[in-house]
Amino acid sequence: MTTQQTVEHKYVYDFAEGNKDLKDLLGGKGANLAEMTRLGLPVPPGFTITTEACKAYLETGAEPAGLADQIAAHLAALEREMGRRLGDPDDPLLVSVRSGAKFSMPGMMETVLNVGLNDRSVEGLARQAGGSTDPATSGGSSAPAGGGDRFAWDSYRRLIQMFGKTVCEVPGEEFEHALDEAKRARGTSDDLDLDATDLRGLVDAYKKIFREHTGREFPQDPRVQLDLAVRAVFESWNAERAVVYRRQERIPADLGTAVNVVAMVFGNLGPDSGTGVAFTRDPASGAQGIYGDYLANAQGEDVVAGIRNTVPLQELARIDKDSYDELLDYMARLERHYRDLCDIEFTIERGKLWMLQTRVGKRTAAAAFVIAGQLVDEGLIDLDEALHRVNGAQLAQLMFPRFQLDHDIQPVATGIGASPGAAVGKVVFTSARAVELAAQGEAVILVRRETNPDDLNGMIAAQGILTSRGGKTSHAAVVARGMGKTCVSGADELDIDVPKRRFAVAGRTVTEGDVVSIDGTTGKVYLGEVPVSPSEVVRYFEGEVDPASTDDALVVAVHRIMSHADAHRRLAVRTNADTAADAARARRFGAEGIGLCRTEHMFLGDRRELVERLILAREAGEREKALAALLPLQRADFVDLFREMDGLPITVRLIDPPLHEFLPPLEQLAVDVAVAQERGEDVAKEEALLAAVRRMHEENPMLGLRGVRLGLVIPGLFAMQVRAIVEAAVESAKGGGDPKPEIMVPLVGAVQELETVRAEAERIIAEVTRERAVDVLIGTMIEVPRAALTAGQIAEAAEFFSFGTNDLTQMGWGFSRDDVEGAFFWRYLELGIFGISPFESIDADGIGRLVRIATEEGRAARPGLKIGICGEHGGDPESVHFFHAVGLDYVSCSPFRVPVARLEAGRAAVVTTGSDSR
Numbered sequence: 001m002t003t004q005q006t007v008e009h010k011y012v013y014d015f016a017e018g019n020k021d022l023k024d025l026l027g028g029k030g031a032n033l034a035e036m037t038r039l040g041l042p043v044p045p046g047f048t049i050t051t052e053a054c055k056a057y058l059e060t061g062a063e064p065a066g067l068a069d070q071i072a073a074h075l076a077a078l079e080r081e082m083g084r085r086l087g088d089p090d091d092p093l094l095v096s097v098r099s100g101a102k103f104s105m106p107g108m109m110e111t112v113l114n115v116g117l118n119d120r121s122v123e124g125l126a127r128q129a130g131g132s133t134d135p136a137t138s139g140g141s142s143a144p145a146g147g148g149d150r151f152a153w154d155s156y157r158r159l160i161q162m163f164g165k166t167v168c169e170v171p172g173e174e175f176e177h178a179l180d181e182a183k184r185a186r187g188t189s190d191d192l193d194l195d196a197t198d199l200r201g202l203v204d205a206y207k208k209i210f211r212e213h214t215g216r217e218f219p220q221d222p223r224v225q226l227d228l229a230v231r232a233v234f235e236s237w238n239a240e241r242a243v244v245y246r247r248q249e250r251i252p253a254d255l256g257t258a259v260n261v262v263a264m265v266f267g268n269l270g271p272d273s274g275t276g277v278a279f280t281r282d283p284a285s286g287a288q289g290i291y292g293d294y295l296a297n298a299q300g301e302d303v304v305a306g307i308r309n310t311v312p313l314q315e316l317a318r319i320d321k322d323s324y325d326e327l328l329d330y331m332a333r334l335e336r337h338y339r340d341l342c343d344i345e346f347t348i349e350r351g352k353l354w355m356l357q358t359r360v361g362k363r364t365a366a367a368a369f370v371i372a373g374q375l376v377d378e379g380l381i382d383l384d385e386a387l388h389r390v391n392g393a394q395l396a397q398l399m400f401p402r403f404q405l406d407h408d409i410q411p412v413a414t415g416i417g418a419s420p421g422a423a424v425g426k427v428v429f430t431s432a433r434a435v436e437l438a439a440q441g442e443a444v445i446l447v448r449r450e451t452n453p454d455d456l457n458g459m460i461a462a463q464g465i466l467t468s469r470g471g472k473t474s475h476a477a478v479v480a481r482g483m484g485k486t487c488v489s490g491a492d493e494l495d496i497d498v499p500k501r502r503f504a505v506a507g508r509t510v511t512e513g514d515v516v517s518i519d520g521t522t523g524k525v526y527l528g529e530v531p532v533s534p535s536e537v538v539r540y541f542e543g544e545v546d547p548a549s550t551d552d553a554l555v556v557a558v559h560r561i562m563s564h565a566d567a568h569r570r571l572a573v574r575t576n577a578d579t580a581a582d583a584a585r586a587r588r589f590g591a592e593g594i595g596l597c598r599t600e601h602m603f604l605g606d607r608r609e610l611v612e613r614l615i616l617a618r619e620a621g622e623r624e625k626a627l628a629a630l631l632p633l634q635r636a637d638f639v640d641l642f643r644e645m646d647g648l649p650i651t652v653r654l655i656d657p658p659l660h661e662f663l664p665p666l667e668q669l670a671v672d673v674a675v676a677q678e679r680g681e682d683v684a685k686e687e688a689l690l691a692a693v694r695r696m697h698e699e700n701p702m703l704g705l706r707g708v709r710l711g712l713v714i715p716g717l718f719a720m721q722v723r724a725i726v727e728a729a730v731e732s733a734k735g736g737g738d739p740k741p742e743i744m745v746p747l748v749g750a751v752q753e754l755e756t757v758r759a760e761a762e763r764i765i766a767e768v769t770r771e772r773a774v775d776v777l778i779g780t781m782i783e784v785p786r787a788a789l790t791a792g793q794i795a796e797a798a799e800f801f802s803f804g805t806n807d808l809t810q811m812g813w814g815f816s817r818d819d820v821e822g823a824f825f826w827r828y829l830e831l832g833i834f835g836i837s838p839f840e841s842i843d844a845d846g847i848g849r850l851v852r853i854a855t856e857e858g859r860a861a862r863p864g865l866k867i868g869i870c871g872e873h874g875g876d877p878e879s880v881h882f883f884h885a886v887g888l889d890y891v892s893c894s895p896f897r898v899p900v901a902r903l904e905a906g907r908a909a910v911v912t913t914g915s916d917s918r
């Protein structure tokens, strides 16, 4: 019983009714079929059932009211247009039923072809296709599909196979086995050798399989076939593989899919038929030209399945010149119309060309830049739009060297691609050895079970880092990404024995000095040296390739688009750097200052001992001596940085991490001391060290004595650093430089903390700058939630804010960034609680809200307050857009991410109505 409705919801659109902008409703495929129909291109007639119908079905488990009647009406119109009825016994109309979501999800959802065939219409199709119904005169490999009979029975068996598998969940292998059996009986391995009789037999076998698995006969009513196929497409939206794919691609789960019902056209009706795919430019390189493949006498799925060999599209010019010319004409029209690379699927049925699909084609990162540049030259788009046709993730990909894997090299292990790039080097197992060999000019790969801050120098010295434990947010992964250094983490097939300096993998033993190659994009590990090519884009950023004279189309396009981004972005881009080399590189990459110099990194290596002395000092004199020894070293570091960033601001953060990080690990030390005591050795010094380590041990060091708290507890520590910064600035200024120091106090939660540090710092600044004036700003990080919530008060004592979104995320969510990924992030991602780790991309709703509040209240208290962000999010494309929208002045990120941030800041600032690359 149907309910009477006055205004019925429209669930079905003829192709002639839609257009390309209705992707939300009609899905990508449906919207583009409609667009091609509107353009007058030869699209087989059909209609689209909307994503709304799908969503209604998925919500209620039943087709929405009115859908069945609307399908009937549109089907009737289609039948009138085609002059045939669906499944008519004499001259049947057949349709395909295809999924088509807003975002392409290749191979994820279902398609059923040849709907409308049954035991009677198969005979009609045979006659219509021009063959004899006499099996004796049809089939055979010389005219594979020439016989209408063979063709019809082949189409019927394909329907039962696809329908059985996708609509009724009959295991696909069952049909495959029956097909293999039929071929074996015929003594062939080629489907095309099966004749009409064989295929009739196969249809019987398939029907039996269908019956056995479903407990019913294969449906003979064409409308029942159609309705069940539509329902199966709806349901395929929630198929497990589709769900997984969406999660990976960050496609929202609630969009639903549209369903396209299209009159069948056949590419397998003989040598004058065929099917192919075409690209209006090379999707790999972006080069202009005609690219694609053609397969004569075949249906689309034969191309996709790679069952038979295709020929290059240009061959079609020889096979069917008229269709080829017509296709080229449509390709040119589509490209002009969409103003972008299009990919196309087409079929030729007995010399008549049909356009089955088009869409703006996927492309490699390099092609994205090159094509955007070409389209500007061709006057199809402007530079604003070109900027939106590329994105930071693509640029990041182009900045890594690549392995040339042309020959057959197999990986020995696969871990997590934690920090992309291709690195080759000799295996070393300790940081010290990495530094030693690197100093001799050797390329090394630091192999550890996992890394910790002690490995920093080794990580700096190494070409790449390989660990057997930990995921994407492990220490190794995070630090390597920050350095732009290749890292494969969690390669658990590796059995690493550090004391013996070797690891076992795949039945082989790799010892120190053996060469390995690691791919930080794919996580693959290779034994031996795989050749690597450097990135031309990095060479361009480094100033080694001149964009004005190179003939590298990619470099030219990157230069042009980056220049446009720079000319329009509102956010400045700074870098996180604490060495002169990083600062220099970042400046070449376009950094406009340093947003975060983590001074604790300057306390490592051979200075560690001085820090140890400072920590162990039992009285003021000893402590002062240690500080006095550190002062000139720190000052020299800052002089180097001021030189590299001359004229640009440098935000120097006073020491942040807990001091015990500079001491040996408690357990190890306790064991060493016990063993030495046992041997009767003199361990007075070690005992003192152990006592200090015990004293400073914290259960939750991340929430313990660090940042400003440390500065308030250890007398003279911050004062020494402030003095070093200001003396370095004065020295630089005296040498003709233009230093712009900004002193940043970490981990402030209350304005009083900042005021105390500030008072002391101001005294030192006044004293040191007496001989030579230098402007020094004093500001704070906003990285404790309380600081964000009292930003108005804090701004009274701060000349700038810099959001430490790593800590703000950690403390705002209440989870430790060092621990949580391995513990439960995977589960949160799986459950969709996170779309992406909040340490990677800013959690706009929660942590982002703190950023907004602090920005508004900080500026309200101190108009014009300079505000930046220096957490890892500063180099994350989506986060950059967020910080632009909040109105920050700059983002600061690792040197390697600077170009990405520049590009994304440009994209955020330039508004375009054109298409956007997510």
Ligand code: PEP
Residues within 6 Å of the ligand: 596, 598, 656, 783, 803, 804, 805, 806, 807, 808, 870, 871, 872
């Ligand atoms: C931060 O917390 O975001 C930050 C930049 O500081 P760190 O990562 O050094 O704690």
Ligand code: MG
Residues within 6 Å of the ligand: 783, 804, 806, 807
């Ligand atoms: Mg921090």
